[in-house]
Amino acid sequence: MRSLEDRFNGLMIFVLELFKRVNLLVAISLLPPTTLPALPTTTPTRATAEATHRAEEASQVWNYDEHVHDDLQSEYEKLVHRIEDADEPSLLRHGGGEFAEFLDVERGNHPTIIKVLWDNNRSRTGDGFPRLIYVSREKSPNLHHHYKAGAMNALTRVSALMTNAPFMLNLDCDMFVNNPRVVLHAMCLLLGFDDEISCAFVQTPQKFYGALKDDPFGNQLEVSLMKVGRGIAGLQGIFYCGTGCFHRRKVIYGMRTGREGTTGYSSNKELHSKFGSSNNFKESARDVIYGNLSTEPIVDISSCVDVAKEVAACNYEIGTCWGQEVGWVYGSLTEDVLTGQRIHAAGWRSTLMEIEPPAFMGCAPNGGPACLTQLKRWASGFLEILISRNNPILTTTFKSLQFRQCLAYLHSYVWPVRAPFELCYALLGPYCLLSNQSFLPKTSEDGFYIALALFIAYNTYMFMEFIECGQSARACWNNHRMQRITSASAWLLAFLTVILKTLGFSETVFEVTRKDKSTSDGDSNTDEPEPGRFTFDESTVFIPVTALAMLSVIAIAVGAWRVVLVTTEGLPGGPGISEFISCGWLVLCFMPLLRGLVGSGRYGIPWSIKMKACLLVAIFLLFCKRN
DSSP: OOOHHHHHHHHHHHHHHHHHHHHHHHHHHTSOOOOOOOOOOOOHHHHHHHHHHHHHHHHHHHHHHHHHHHHHHHHHHHHHHHHHTTTSGGGGGOSOGGGGGGTTOBTTBBOOEEEEEEOTTSSTTTTSSOOEEEEEOOBOTTSOOOHHHHHHHHHHHHHHHHTOOSEEEEOOTTOEEOOTTHHHHHHHHHHHSSSGGGOSEEEOOOOBTTOOTTOTTSOSOHHHIIIIIHHHHTTTOOOOOSSSEEEEHHHHTTOEEETTEEEOOOSHHHHHHHHOSOHHHHHHHHHHHHTOOOSSOOSOGGGGHHHHHHHTSTTTTTTSOBTTTBSSOOSSSOHHHHHHHHHHHTTOOOEEOOOSSOSEEBOOOOSHHHHHHHHHHHHHHHHHHHTSTTOHHHHHHHSSOOHHHHHHHHHHHTHHHHHHHHHHHHHHHHHHHHHTOOSSOOTTSTHHHHHHHHHHHHHHHHHHHHHHTTOOHHHHHHHHHHHHHHHHTHHHHHHHHHHHHHTTSOOOOOOOOOOOOOTTSOOTTOOSOOTTSOOOOSOGGGHHHHHHHHHHHHHHHHHHHHHHHSOOTTOTTOOOHHHHHHHHHHHHHTHHHHHHHHOOGGGSOOHHHHHHHHHHHHHHHHHHHHO
């Protein structure tokens, strides 16, 4: 099976060839319709003859347009079939000549590939269709490519030489433009403030098409946006979320703010140390920083390809500030949030743009593996930031990050830190039932009602938040359940991974979230899993939460057996109803895992995960027996 990058390169060959074949057809089909001049008011005979002649001309034009449409339809159908058959190895070698760069390309070890698929300056359609350029940066096994952050920095440099537009739109591959006026709205914000410092970037909230009802995986974040996101937007600005964002290019270049506005780089030596050795790029960066932008577009964009390949080389950033003070920041799996924090720490503000209909639409991960993999990557990145020199407390102390904005960042960064504490708390109930002890007040004690009141108050407040945001009670429960599952799985694994990395025993790995097909396409014959139901694989993220689910059931069974068959009256310190409620609540939260224990196929937990979870349960039971 070929790599995803090989498949994508093959797909780009198809697109290139399609553009070669249908450029003329597209140009003709987009021409304005033929307008027939008014017939002269002469004698009836002459008028009839001219009308007949005009009608014949119109008929010929109409027939020609029909042929153009048929040709376009035929080319489109051919492209669809070739994309569907893209798994065939021979397709990658299709084309030759112009496509020689795509041949024998290895993932992680290939030169820079840049192809101008569409140049609107040379097209017959005027300024309607923007430039379309394919970029594959150079990769080498001897140099770290820094995942998405490195790709974004390479694209930033290439686009600077191709167009050098003062604003950039960052959009993930699984999203599409849902509102055709989104650029106009964004430009109103980027250009509408009296002080550009107030708007370094415009972030749109993530909205999902084909979203499952009641948010069964707790990843649609509707309540978080309305309650937390809008509040943060009123501080120094909303976080950068990695997609659906309009950036000010000079802010990405590391422009700082001062009392008299923004400050740039004065000398050529400073430009070289910041941006690298390319004179063309340094000149384009200087133009952006000081606002010396030309209104005339580049006539022949293909002439910039060789220069663009230079700045997309894998060794271009060596000895520069890319990934530190310039561009997307390296050092975390959540490079987007870290980059936004760097921008805020430089004194800039950001703006949240909520419009109707939503600006962009994307797809939310469905199923257990995809959701937990994404949450594990986020949590790992947050903890990497928290224990690094990019800690928001340090940036507040020594830079321009506001204190309340610092607290907002910390609110997210402590996600994985909560995991070990929540795990210990979750183990208290099973431990007490298994070892015949208690940690909560008995019903006969006054303290019982304090604990009960806190439990009811917390869950009632959460329920009211969801109702206020237009969500259902089922959605509230699903989000609460997923928070417990996430804490015992994704967050816990992220915490352990980063700790091991810090101690030098391992390295964090960037895990790409699988983009699932939308469930709203109406295809009843799809082979996708049942929407809303947990699926499983052999990922280690399922081991601790499966063990905890099994342990909770065993603890309730042992505790109930003691109550029914063993006389425990008179024995001090035995478990009470509070411990049973605690374990019962965990069983309800972990019900998807318990269903997975008896499920089969994709809906069943693999035996390798079950055996490892059983081993953890056995170790804990032995610990309880000795204590």
